[in-house]
Structures are given as structure tokens and as C-alpha cells.
Amino acid sequence: MATLTIAGDYTSALTHFALYGLSLMVEQKHPGTITVGWSQEGQPCAQMHAEGVSEEEIAECVHSYVSSLAAEDSWVNVDQSYGVGKEAAVFSPFSPRIRGIDAEKYPDDWASHQKTRQAHLDTLIERDDLLSLLWISGLGEPSYWRFEAKAPRPDHGASRWEMKTRNKGQEFIKHRLRLMCADLATWEPSAMLSGITGQTLYDSLDNKPDSRTGTGFTVPQPTDTALAFCALVGIANFPVIHQIHRIGVTPGAYPYNALHPRLMVLPVSSGRVTPARLRTVLRSHPYRRVVDEVGKAMERGSLSPDIFVSELADEKAILREKGVQAFVAFPIAKVGSDSAPERQVLKGSAIPLG
Incomplete structure (x- = not known):
């Protein structure tokens, strides 16, 4: 049995999401x-245990998946044209925050957009690529149905954990994930494993002191590309819950109804749990209650483990039964301009269930 320890510790959102991915x-x-x-x-580290699977096979799993995404016919490499003439633009139909669709001015664009998405989703089903289907669900999609003061709000259908800054109209798939996959497909599997476990740190996309390779899961800093890729895949564990009359809900975000959440709350398990068990926690009502109550307590300045004795006693019993021993609360900084705001997840602090 192979046991891998992921780079970083429980205070890093990048580590949590890399473990998920x-x-x-x-x-x-x-x-x-x-x-x-x-x-x-004292400083718990994330670990993945693989029964009957070697470290080499684990590395090959990552390399195989990223290579499939880098393929020419992959959903990551598809582009779609929107608008005409001077208003024409090309985006990935799988980027969740694109603003290229004007359903009133160009009504055929939305039908074409959905047709392209559905064709690739059908292909993923045929290939039994359930991970990509989960990931696409986790990323969300532009919400053509959402308006504020008659202005379209496509970002209301996107995951709050897709944090690529939209400088100069950049979008997540085309300007981050696609480049990352093309680069990682050239790596040796062993180099990927070395970066994921923290033995090496190779930021092949933007090796600068203020690198954004971490894509919001860290403050700007050099980040291993393979580790960052795993974290982005981890978004698949957090499916966006779309709503007609309000912004979609992203599990783990507080406030749940804010476009730019102020807090991320993630669980820490006391022993080994299956990925399926972890997903049931992340999508459960008790978890949602913990996120909300922890967020409110932090804003009041009254957060302590006593919260699991008073407000969250019932949730504590359910979550402990599912293997949760603590939660980690991560403040989220919003920086940058109003036109291109940037979210950065800061260092987290633990809240034991007690």
C-alpha cells in the first residue's frame, strides 16, 4: 500500500484541495x-492511502488524466464563438464566468453554446470519464438566467472556488487550465509526484515571487504546477447548486449568497475515509450549518470550540460519526480592482469538534 503525504499542512487550502483532486x-x-x-x-498533514497501488501507478494516474485533457479533442481545448463583427469573441464554453453571451442580441449564441457543451458531456459519458463530469459540475456554468437591474450576471452560476483573475477579459479554461494541462503533459510522472508531495517545487507557468499559479488557493507565491493542478481538480468535490432567483451556492463558502465570500470552511477527518464519504460530508446539510455558524461567529469575534456544544451540537454528532474531528476556517482576501477583483485564500485556523 502506498501512502502519500501532500505538500503543506492543514492551514493551507491548496493542500486540502490537492488531496481532494x-x-x-x-x-x-x-x-x-x-x-x-x-x-x-501537531501540524496535521494531508495523506492519501492507496491499497494495492504503487507510487509509480499513482503518478501515472495524474499524468494520464492531464494528458487526456491536453488532447486536441478534449473539453478543455474546445472554443466557441459568440457575437458578430466588432462584438465577436471566442471563449471556452466550459469557463464558468464568461460574459460573451448576449441571449437577447444574439439568441442563437446560447443554443450553440449549450449544443457544444452537451456534445462534449455526451462524449465524456461514453468514455466513462466521471471525474471530468464531476469537475464540470463543480466549476459551474454561466448563468444566462440571472440578472441584476437588467444587467446579466453570468458569474452567479460559477463556483466561488474558481478564482482565476479576469484581467483583460481572461477566463479560467483558456488562460489557466488549458496552458497548465499542455505544460504538465510534457512532464515525467515522477516529476509530478515529486511536486505533489513537496519534494520539489517547479512553477513552470509563472515562476515569480508573485506567481498566480496557485489560482487563489494561496496568496501570490511560487507554486508547484502539478500541486496546483491537483487542487483545481479538487473543485470537483464541490458541485454548484444553481438557483433561479439568486446566486448559486458553492459548498464551503461563507456567506453562501455572496459573490465574493469572506470565508472558506473545510473539514479534517480523524482517520481514513473514502472519497465518497468525504463527498457526502461536503454536500451535507450539517456541513452547510457549520459553515454558516462558524462564519457568523468569526464576524462577531466570538468563535471558539464551544460552538459545537451550543449552536452545533446536533451537527457535531452527525459529522463525528462520519469521521470529522475538526474544521479549518480560511479567511479570504479580496484584492485588485472592481473590474477585475482577485480572491486569495489565507492561512487557516483549526476549530476542534471537542
Whole structure:
């Protein structure tokens, strides 16, 4: 059995999401073999256990998946044209925050957009690529149905954990994920594993002191590209819950109805749990209650483990039964301009269930 320790510790959102993403990629190739958890030490570290799977096979799972995404016919590489003439623009139909669709001015654009998406979703179903389907659900999609003061709000259908800055009209798939996949497909599997476990740090996209390779899961800093890719895949564990009359809900975000949340709350398990068990926690009502109550308490300046004795006693019992021993609260900084705001997840602090 291989046990991998992910780079970083419980205070890093990048580490949490990288654990989620890595376990999903290996689970797709080796179903029923994966459990995840946290080491029992002062600074708990994220660990993935793979029964009957070697480290080399784990590395090959990551390389195989990223290579499939880098393929010419992949959903990551498809583009769609919107508008005409001077208003023409080309975007990925799988980027969740594009503003290129004007359903009133160009009514055929939306039908064409949906047709392209559906064709690729059908292909993923035929290929049994359940991970990509989960990931697309986690990223969300432009919400053509949302308006504020008659202005379209396509970003209301996007995951709050897709945090690519939209400088000069850039979008997530075309200007981050596509470049990342093309680059990582040229790596040796062993180099990927080395970056994921923190033995090396190779920021092949933007190796500068203020690198954005971490895509919001860290403050600007050099970040290993393979580790960042795993974290982005981890968004698949957080499906966006679309709503007709309000902004979509992203699990783990507080406030749930804010475009730019102020807090991310994630669980830490006491032992090994399967990826499926983890997903049930992240999509559960008790988890949603914890996120909301922890967020309110932090804003009041009254957060303590006592919250699980008073307001969250029932939720504590349910979540403990599912293997949760603590939560980590991550403040989220909003920086940049009003036209291109940037979210950065800061260092987290633990809240034991007690």
C-alpha cells in the first residue's frame, strides 16, 4: 500500500484541495482502493492511502488524466464563438464566468453554446470519464438566467472556488487550465509526484515571487504546477447548486449568497475515509450549518470550540460519526480592482469538534 503525504499542512487550502483532486484522479483508475485523512501530529498533514497501488501507478494516474485533457479533442481545448463583427469573441464554453453571451442580441449564441457543451458531456459519458463530469459540475456554468437591474450576471452560476483573475477579459479554461494541462503533459510522472508531495517545487507557468499559479488557493507565491493542478481538480468535490432567483451556492463558502465570500470552511477527518464519504460530508446539510455558524461567529469575534456544544451540537454528532474531528476556517482576501477583483485564500485556523 502506498501512502502519500501532500505538500503543506492543514492551514493551507491548496493542500486540502490537492488531496481532494489527487484522490479523485487515482480513484477513477483504481476504484475502491483509496482513503484519505490527516496525520496525527501537531501540524496535521494531508495523506492519501492507496491499497494495492504503487507510487509509480499513482503518478501515472495524474499524468494520464492531464494528458487526456491536453488532447486536441478534449473539453478543455474546445472554443466557441459568440457575437458578430466588432462584438465577436471566442471563449471556452466550459469557463464558468464568461460574459460573451448576449441571449437577447444574439439568441442563437446560447443554443450553440449549450449544443457544444452537451456534445462534449455526451462524449465524456461514453468514455466513462466521471471525474471530468464531476469537475464540470463543480466549476459551474454561466448563468444566462440571472440578472441584476437588467444587467446579466453570468458569474452567479460559477463556483466561488474558481478564482482565476479576469484581467483583460481572461477566463479560467483558456488562460489557466488549458496552458497548465499542455505544460504538465510534457512532464515525467515522477516529476509530478515529486511536486505533489513537496519534494520539489517547479512553477513552470509563472515562476515569480508573485506567481498566480496557485489560482487563489494561496496568496501570490511560487507554486508547484502539478500541486496546483491537483487542487483545481479538487473543485470537483464541490458541485454548484444553481438557483433561479439568486446566486448559486458553492459548498464551503461563507456567506453562501455572496459573490465574493469572506470565508472558506473545510473539514479534517480523524482517520481514513473514502472519497465518497468525504463527498457526502461536503454536500451535507450539517456541513452547510457549520459553515454558516462558524462564519457568523468569526464576524462577531466570538468563535471558539464551544460552538459545537451550543449552536452545533446536533451537527457535531452527525459529522463525528462520519469521521470529522475538526474544521479549518480560511479567511479570504479580496484584492485588485472592481473590474477585475482577485480572491486569495489565507492561512487557516483549526476549530476542534471537542
